[in-house]
Structure formats: C-alpha cells, structure tokens
Amino acid sequence: MTTPVRALSLEKLRERTSEKWREYPADVLPLFVAETDFPLAPAVTRALERAVRDGDTGYVASRTPLADAFVGFARRRYGWSPDPTLMRSTADVSMGIVEILRRVTEPGDRVVVTTPVYPPFFALVEEAGAVVERVPLRDLGDRWELDLDGIRAALEGGARAILLCNPHNPTGTVHSAASLTALAELAASHGATVVSDEIHAPLAQPGSGFTPFLSVSDAAREVGFAVVSASKAFNLAGLKCALMVAASDRTDGLLRRLPVEVEWRTGQFGMLAATAAFSEESDEWLDGLLVSLDENRRLVADLLAARLPDAQYRLPDAGYLAWIDLTGLGWGANPAKRILREARVALHYGPAFGAEGAGHVRLNFGTSEEIITEAVRRIAALGDA
Incomplete structure (x- = not known):
C-alpha cells in the first residue's frame, strides 16, 4: 500500500x-x-543539500542529466519515450511559452487560449507580441472538453497558434487522446502551432488517461511543442527550471535557433532538483x-x-x-x-x-x-x- x-x-x-x-x-x-x-521529496532534498555542501552553485552546464531524467520519467509515468536530444531547458514554463510563441507568430497574430485558463496565459501571449483569441472550453455539465469547432473557426479566421493547458488549469481536466489528436490535425491543416503547457502532468491521478500532446500522432509531433517542469508536482517553482520539448526536425530546429541565454537562464539548483524529482528514486x-x-x-x-x-x-x-x-x-x-x-x-x-x-x-x-x-x-x- x-x-x-x-x-x-x-x-x-x-x-x-x-x-x-x-x-x-x-x-x-x-x-x-x-x-x-x-x-x-527526499531525493530532491539530498540533491540540494549535496550542492550546498559542495558549493555546486555556479552556472548551469551546457550538458546536464535533466533531459535523460525526464525521458525516464515519461516512460514510467506516461508510456512515452521522447527524444532527449530534442529538448532545451529554460527558467520556467512561462519563459518557454513566450520564447516559442515569439518564433511561431508575427506581431499582432492571434493565439487561441481555452478559457477559463491560467491567468498568466493572457500576459504571456501579449509578451510574445501576439493577441489573445479566447475559445472557451465546452462545459458538458459533468466535465469540460476542448471546443474543437470553435478552435477550427479561430484558425480559419487566421489564428496562428494554440496555447494548450494539458492538464487544464483551473478545471483539472485531462484532455482525451481523441481531442488532442483532432487538435493536432486542425493545427496541421491550417499551418498553425500548438504549444502544450504540461506542468500539471505529473499530478494526473492514476486512471485519468493523461496523454502527452506530442505522443498522440505524427501531426502532433510536426506542429507541437511541450513545455514541462517538475515545479508544480514537487514544489520547486523558486528554483527555476523547465524543459522545452520538440519532436520533429522542424520544431527542434526552432529550439536550436533560440538565443543561448534562454537556456542559460535555467537555475543550477532547479536543474539538480528537477533531475532528482524525475528520477525513479522519487x-x-x-x-x-x-x-x-x-x-x-x-x-x-x-x-x-x-x-x-x-x-x-x-x-x-x-x-x-x-x-x-x-x-x-x-x-x-x-x-x-x-x-x-x-x-x-x-x-x-x-x-x-x-x-x-x-x-x-x-x-x-x-x-x-x-x-x-x-x-x-x-x-x-x-x-x-
């Protein structure tokens, strides 16, 4: 037990x-x-205590064990095996979202957000130079789901990206694999990008059916990015560490073109703590x-x-x-x-x-x-x- x-x-x-x-x-x-x-988590405490004891408090290295640790976590928890070579770290999920949106939209482009949603999403879209287009979740009485018809209409009207919250904050909704697959097809058919904030994914209850967006289809891997972190589940927000995840040559190319400072903003303590959090030990x-x-x-x-x-x-x-x-x-x-x-x-x-x-x-x-x-x-x- x-x-x-x-x-x-x-x-x-x-x-x-x-x-x-x-x-x-x-x-x-x-x-x-x-x-x-x-x-x-005890493994996190030990990692941080070791760093303080050893004075391991410098800049984050260009090569760290974080991506491999996340791959192991994703395999064990979600049955998903992302490629660790297609990941880049940054300070937090919000920064990752902004940096990706800046490169997949032009100033004034519209980005779909599925309200009610995490309040900083509105500010992050604006920080990236884009404009928020609200497409509310469909309230079915006993649950919420993505309004795929509404998203289609937004894309047909010129929206260039979808900022997805998966699992959703504040409703706690785990979007179904079928909905995510359909969303990927919509984005692909309209030349749009999906940025999936999956910070709450480690907190999906057993049997909830959580599915990483990039795992659902080839279309999702071509149009999508995921931004992940241990910070919500393991209470590490102050340590500043997240991963931007790609799953195709095209999207990886975008991450590789990000300024080196985006990755250097990763916190050393955040990287060490997240690596321990994603380990099997936790x-x-x-x-x-x-x-x-x-x-x-x-x-x-x-x-x-x-x-x-x-x-x-x-x-x-x-x-x-x-x-x-x-x-x-x-x-x-x-x-x-x-x-x-x-x-x-x-x-x-x-x-x-x-x-x-x-x-x-x-x-x-x-x-x-x-x-x-x-x-x-x-x-x-x-x-x-």
Missing part, C-alpha cells in the same frame, strides 16, 4: 518566506497561489502525494456538499486546484474578495481566468485536511450569517 505524503503543520508553514505564506497577514489561510504545503514519494491529493479533492467535495450545497464543484482529473462555482450563493462576480475580507481565506479570483470565471473561485487543496476543513468552515459561515 502506498503511504500518503502528509502536509507540514500550520506552525511550520508560517515559517516559510515564499509568496503563499508572505502575501497576507497571519490570520488569513492562504489557498490561492499554486504552491503546496508538503515536505520535499516515484514512491510522488505516488504518495497523489494519494493525499486524491483524499483532499474528495474532502473538498464532501465539505462543500455538507456546508455549501449551492456550490458547484467537479473532482479534477489532475492537480491540486479546485474550480468552484459559487454563483448560486449570490456573492457577486468575484466572491473571493468577500471571502478574503470576511472569512480570512485567500482564494484565487475567478474572473482572472477569463469571463467564464465570474462567480467562481480557485481553491488550492495541496495542503492538510485540517487547513482545508477550517477554510471551508470559515467560508460556509458567511452563508450562515
């Missing part, structure tokens, strides 16, 4: 100096930004984390059903983010503002994810059962007042 990974105590977490634990006063429970409250820890997150996503459902029955929430397929519709409570377009002010719980603002986020909040359940329970109790008390 897999042993769950348990979150640190609230007292210990208050000693952290990262954004999650420094943005708000100590009376606020912070469940907004995507940091987790678990101890590091699989047991990750399996335990997924058990805890499965328990927590179900706990959120149970607590909402008991305390806030008018809230609408679907279990995410991946990640540690709960997308909750509070429209039925009548708390306005941005209920997180009232929740922060009156309940002293910090959630991510729903409207930041696009117009579809009105009346919604995003709650980070990558923490302890006690913190989740107290947060929902505080929020529910607003309805009892």
Whole structure:
C-alpha cells in the first residue's frame, strides 16, 4: 500500500518566506497561489543539500542529466519515450511559452487560449507580441472538453497558434487522446502551432488517461511543442527550471535557433532538483502525494456538499486546484474578495481566468485536511450569517 505524503503543520508553514505564506497577514489561510504545503521529496532534498555542501552553485552546464531524467520519467509515468536530444531547458514554463510563441507568430497574430485558463496565459501571449483569441472550453455539465469547432473557426479566421493547458488549469481536466489528436490535425491543416503547457502532468491521478500532446500522432509531433517542469508536482517553482520539448526536425530546429541565454537562464539548483524529482528514486514519494491529493479533492467535495450545497464543484482529473462555482450563493462576480475580507481565506479570483470565471473561485487543496476543513468552515459561515 502506498503511504500518503502528509502536509507540514500550520506552525511550520508560517515559517516559510515564499509568496503563499508572505502575501497576507497571519490570520488569513492562504489557498490561492499554486504552491503546496508538503515536505520535499527526499531525493530532491539530498540533491540540494549535496550542492550546498559542495558549493555546486555556479552556472548551469551546457550538458546536464535533466533531459535523460525526464525521458525516464515519461516512460514510467506516461508510456512515452521522447527524444532527449530534442529538448532545451529554460527558467520556467512561462519563459518557454513566450520564447516559442515569439518564433511561431508575427506581431499582432492571434493565439487561441481555452478559457477559463491560467491567468498568466493572457500576459504571456501579449509578451510574445501576439493577441489573445479566447475559445472557451465546452462545459458538458459533468466535465469540460476542448471546443474543437470553435478552435477550427479561430484558425480559419487566421489564428496562428494554440496555447494548450494539458492538464487544464483551473478545471483539472485531462484532455482525451481523441481531442488532442483532432487538435493536432486542425493545427496541421491550417499551418498553425500548438504549444502544450504540461506542468500539471505529473499530478494526473492514476486512471485519468493523461496523454502527452506530442505522443498522440505524427501531426502532433510536426506542429507541437511541450513545455514541462517538475515545479508544480514537487514544489520547486523558486528554483527555476523547465524543459522545452520538440519532436520533429522542424520544431527542434526552432529550439536550436533560440538565443543561448534562454537556456542559460535555467537555475543550477532547479536543474539538480528537477533531475532528482524525475528520477525513479522519487516515484514512491510522488505516488504518495497523489494519494493525499486524491483524499483532499474528495474532502473538498464532501465539505462543500455538507456546508455549501449551492456550490458547484467537479473532482479534477489532475492537480491540486479546485474550480468552484459559487454563483448560486449570490456573492457577486468575484466572491473571493468577500471571502478574503470576511472569512480570512485567500482564494484565487475567478474572473482572472477569463469571463467564464465570474462567480467562481480557485481553491488550492495541496495542503492538510485540517487547513482545508477550517477554510471551508470559515467560508460556509458567511452563508450562515
């Protein structure tokens, strides 16, 4: 039986100096930004301790074990064998997205984003010099899926790229292999590019059916890039490391033409930590984390059903983010503002994810059962007042 990974105590977490634990006063429970409250994977801790002990704190090398470590991880976890020679590292997924979009679009070109979506996507497209074209996910009542007809219309109207979130943030949707295959065909037939942000992929629950975009077809490999990182699953965002992954000669050629500084922005500690995270040595820890997150996503459902029955929430397929519709409570377009002010719980603002986020909040359940329970109790008390 897999042993769950348990979150640190609230007292210990208050000693952290990262954004999650420094943005708000100590009376606020912070469940907004995507940091987790678990101890590091032991292999990651050992790698970082060794680097500090040995003073291994210089520039990242031109040749590192990171790509090979990710290949092993992808084989074990997804049954996918990408080519390590077709990968380049950079500081984070956001930087990778911008650098790729800059080279597959011209200033003013439109890039499809599938709202509601990770708020920085809007800014990243603009940073690359392009223009956002929103094509909302289709809400089927019990799940979300890509609106392939809407994406086709956008491409026929001149959109040049699709910025895909796979698995999707904030809904936790794992896009089906069939949808990804169809998306690749659409992009290929319109000469467009797909950039797939797969930062939440290691957090896909067993049996969710997660499929890497570049694995679905020859068309996907010709039109696509993936940008991956250990940072979300292993809580390494501050160490700055991601991989840009190609799967064809054409797309690899684009990565090879990136300025050398793009790769040099990789953090040395980030590379060492990510290599350890992707190693087989960390699989047991990750399996335990997924058990805890499965328990927590179900706990959120149970607590909402008991305390806030008018809230609408679907279990995410991946990640540690709960997308909750509070429209039925009548708390306005941005209920997180009232929740922060009156309940002293910090959630991510729903409207930041696009117009579809009105009346919604995003709650980070990558923490302890006690913190989740107290947060929902505080929020529910607003309805009892």
